Amino acid sequence: MDTYITSDAIQALHEWRSLTQRALAERPGVTDKAVSKWETSRGLPGVSLVEPLERGPRGPMNEGERKRVIRAWKLHNPAFGVLGLRRRETGETFLVATNETARGFNRHTFQLAAGGHPCQRLQELWDVYGADGFDLAEAATLTYDDPAKDQSDALEKLLETCLEATPGAQLP
Structure with a gap:
């Protein structure tokens, strides 16, 4: 890593x-x-x-x-949260939780560009439409009070909230 x-x-x-x-x-x-x-x-x-x-x-x-x-x-205090990858023309949306949003964007765009993303549907769309066919955005973020503390529960709750607020959104 x-x-x-x-x-x-x-x-x-x-x-x-x-x-x-x-x-x-x-x-x-x-x-x-x-x-x-x-x-x-x-x-x-x-x-x-x-x-x-x-x-x-x-x-x-x-x-x-x-x-x-x-x-x-x-001492960096990275934002963690939920990233959204939305197909521009259709609005098909994929949400992913990440413990550091900047690294999450890097990881997912690299996996997609390399053809190795674990979500087959997202990879298929990316292969056809490329990066220009998608909007990538932070759906929601939080900041760490204590970077050493496990934030899994807060991240899971945030993902659930985003899924409820985004009808039809999928998890990769």
């Missing part, structure tokens, strides 16, 4: 480097759109990208700056 850094840590790197998103993206070989997604918590990079991100004209981070970035990662 990969470990992820937070949007706060990416923003700290961005500000510390005094670089544009495009310039920051060149270091690990990603797009400026990817950096934008990282900074807005719509996606998160693996920590393996920290080293390429932190290298630059100012040299490597000093220990204090490195600790600040790592502390931001450790």
Whole structure:
């Protein structure tokens, strides 16, 4: 399982480097759109990208700056909740509970793009219509009071509430 850094840590790197998103993206070989997604918590990079991100004209981070970035990662309080994948033309909706919404989006879109999503119906639709045929959104989110605490019950209740509020919604 990969470990992820937070949007706060990416923003700290961005500000510390005094670089544009495009310039920051060149270091690990990603797009400026990817950096934008990282900074807005719509996606998160693996920590393996920290080293390429932190290298630059100012040299490597000093220990204090490195600790600040790592502390931001450790203290992150990700949203957890229910994601909705809705087929635009038909309104067919699939709801999925996830303990971290940004990672949940990444996981499901990767599985779908790779052709290995566990929900056969969703995969069939994705194969025909692609990403452009779907709206992906957070149906509902909660934040952790204590990230170490098991949130399974709260997540299950939230999923039930979303299923009741979305007639015809399916679980993948």
